[in-house]
Amino acid sequence: xxxxxxxxxxxxxxxxxxxxxxxxxxxxxxxxxxxxxxxxxxxxxxxxxxxxxxxxxxxxxxxxxxxxxxxxxxxxxxxxxxxxxxxxxxxxxxxxxxxxxxxxxxxxxxxxxxxxxxxxxxxxxxxxxxxxxxxxxxxxxxxxxxxxxxxxxxxxxxxxxxxxxxxxxxxxxxxxxxxxxxxxxxxxxxxxxxxxxxxxxxxxxxxxxxxxxxxxxxxxxxxxxxxxxxxxxxxxxxxxxxxxxxxxxxxxxxxxxxxxxxxxxxxxxxxxxxxxxxxxxxxxxxxxxxxxxxxxxxxxxxxxxxxxxxxxxxxxxxxxxxxxxxxx
Amino acid sequence: xxxxxxxxxxxxxxxxxxxxxxxxxxxxxxxxxxxxxxxxxxxxxxxxxxxxxxxxxxxxxxxxxxxxxxxxxxxxxxxxxxxxxxxxxxxxxxxxxxxxxxxxxxxxxxxxxxxxxxxxxxxxxxxxxxxxxxxxxxxxxxxxxxxxxxxxxxxxxxxxxxxxxxxxxxxxxxxxxxxxxxxxxxxxxxxxxxxxxxxxxxxxxxxxxxxxxxxxxxxxxxxxxxxxxxxxxxxxxxxxxxxxxxxxxxxxxxxxxxxxxxxxxxxxxxxxxxxxxxxxxxxxxxxxxxxx
Numbered sequence: 117x118x119x120x121x122x123x124x125x126x127x128x129x130x131x132x133x134x135x136x137x138x139x140x141x142x143x144x145x146x147x148x149x150x151x152x153x154x155x156x157x158x159x160x161x162x163x164x165x166x167x168x169x170x171x172x173x174x175x176x177x178x179x180x181x182x183x184x185x186x187x188x189x190x191x192x193x194x195x196x197x198x199x200x201x202x203x204x205x206x207x208x209x210x211x212x213x214x215x216x217x218x219x220x221x222x223x224x225x226x227x228x229x230x231x232x233x234x235x236x237x238x239x240x241x242x243x244x245x246x247x248x249x250x251x252x253x254x255x256x257x258x259x260x261x262x263x264x265x266x267x268x269x270x271x272x273x274x275x276x277x278x279x280x281x282x283x284x285x286x287x288x289x290x291x292x293x294x295x296x297x298x299x300x301x302x303x304x305x306x307x308x309x310x311x312x313x314x315x316x317x318x319x320x321x322x323x324x325x326x327x328x329x330x331x332x333x334x335x336x337x338x339x340x341x342x343x344x345x346x347x348x349x350x351x352x353x354x355x356x357x358x359x360x361x362x363x364x365x366x367x368x369x370x371x372x373x374x375x376x377x378x379x380x381x382x383x384x385x386x387x388x389x390x391x392x393x394x395x396x397x398x399x400x401x402x403x404x405x406x407x408x409x410x411x412x413x414x415x416x417x418x419x420x421x422x423x424x425x426x427x428x429x430x431x432x433x434x435x436x437x438x439x440x441x442x443x444x
Numbered sequence: 445x446x447x448x449x450x451x452x453x454x455x456x457x458x459x460x461x462x463x464x465x466x467x468x469x470x471x472x473x474x475x476x477x478x479x480x481x482x483x484x485x486x487x488x489x490x491x492x493x494x495x496x497x498x499x500x501x502x503x504x505x506x507x508x509x510x511x512x513x514x515x516x517x518x519x520x521x522x523x524x525x526x527x528x529x530x531x532x533x534x535x536x537x538x539x540x541x542x543x544x545x546x547x548x549x550x551x552x553x554x555x556x557x558x559x560x561x562x563x564x565x566x567x568x569x570x571x572x573x574x575x576x577x578x579x580x581x582x583x584x585x586x587x588x589x590x591x592x593x594x595x596x597x598x599x600x601x602x603x604x605x606x607x608x609x610x611x612x613x614x615x616x617x618x619x620x621x622x623x624x625x626x627x628x629x630x631x632x633x634x635x636x637x638x639x640x641x642x643x644x645x646x647x648x649x650x651x652x653x654x655x656x657x658x659x660x661x662x663x664x665x666x667x668x669x670x671x672x673x674x675x676x677x678x679x680x681x682x683x684x685x686x687x688x689x690x691x692x693x694x695x696x697x698x699x700x701x702x703x704x705x706x707x708x709x710x711x712x713x714x715x716x717x718x719x720x721x722x723x724x725x726x727x728x729x730x731x732x733x734x735x736x
Contacts, residue, residue, distance in 0.1 A: 182630075211636045214634065218634060221627040227627035228628055231649040240641075241635045241636075287631075293635075294635065
């Protein structure tokens, strides 16, 4: 049995320090703008926990996810994995770390190569990393299928023969093939039927317990994020606006944006539907040209003068919010 | 509830992409006929020396004689057996067609794959070069190149390929550009796959369908181009026979009106070969693209 030393236990598995990601955009013929997809995100992810990332479409949560596992280069800031700075690692230097961090994708229809059989999809990561071949690879494929609760007979089938939920299981099995410690789940259930969503979420939870996995769970379905996450980070226009334990964020949001986001969840009870509630107005501003001051002020029902000029920083111990006048 | 337990289609065995494709191809009747004719032509070309009753080069004592029991399709003005030359020509024409396509499809595919995957300035330069090649008045250039390098089979294959690869390169590039944004390619990068593996195991197999269709039509096109060049005297040189230079022999009005056995058979062979191959191409296109 391995004894976790004090320094290992306290050091986060993943540390993000002021990570920024810009995309170039063309405004006119020559004028070039840039879209601030991720704009200075600082976040620690500890081994064994699940950090949920929520926010509207276009808030940069998926870009952040891809930046974490270095599918995208970050433009500023530092990314540390297990204390090792990987921000500027080349593709070659990242290779050994690929066995440590993996990704589960949103669309199970485009995330599997349609020309490969399931066994090839699952064995290829092993072969590419010089891990078991032949009979050993076959056995590994069988184990992976067991892990995600697919019948072993699936191995010789092609992705098109499976339903969305089954395909997502194959995608999860592929992510597990290299025995990673950290998995970025990029909206893994958004493309699935509601009944299937619960199955996949439960599978992810079971796998986390069994394999001691750490998840960064990106989602816009608040229910799914609440169900699976230990902590939640709410993103708005490339910044984290609220961060805290899941129940505290959901039960007593401190940032007006989180509060409005939660009130946007449709209420199934008709008697409670008449209840007065605030509605999130309009759409998120263009991230190419974010508003000055607090980025949320144009849509915030509580905005005051200070919000128009001064950008708030993420403050508060345990349950942090980036707001000058936090709720509650 | 038992969504994970039973695969959706519990058919026995797995209908691989190939079997599905073969099924769809066979539904296209003309394509099947085309495939049979093409196969027969290829067989004829391969077995040419066994099938021809005379040597395609030996001169008999009768010149420009009409079809007879000895010379089934008559003889040409030099006294060579037209039927034997027709068979010998099929060898040349098909060889030019397939060799040209093999050459330029390989080159175009590699160029398109790398250009699209690497992107950036590499892609920019490669695409401007393809634009240049496509903007050339290509028949003129071919005539010049052939007259400089001298007409030979190799030269013809080379120049035809030189001006055909850009189409394939652009075709491959455009499919790879959309494919590389798909999540399975991103997953490959996240899994640490090297560029060759992603290019040849993941991108190429998914971009293959339009390449195969284009290559099939390309064979027919190359055969026609070779015939055109040979007709103009810039292609296959006598005494070697090709359908094009056999047609070229019939350029005079007397031959055209009085000796149809000299131009009708090579013309028909050309027509049959090109039609058959194009039908195969049509069938492939329909079979490989179920949405089209």
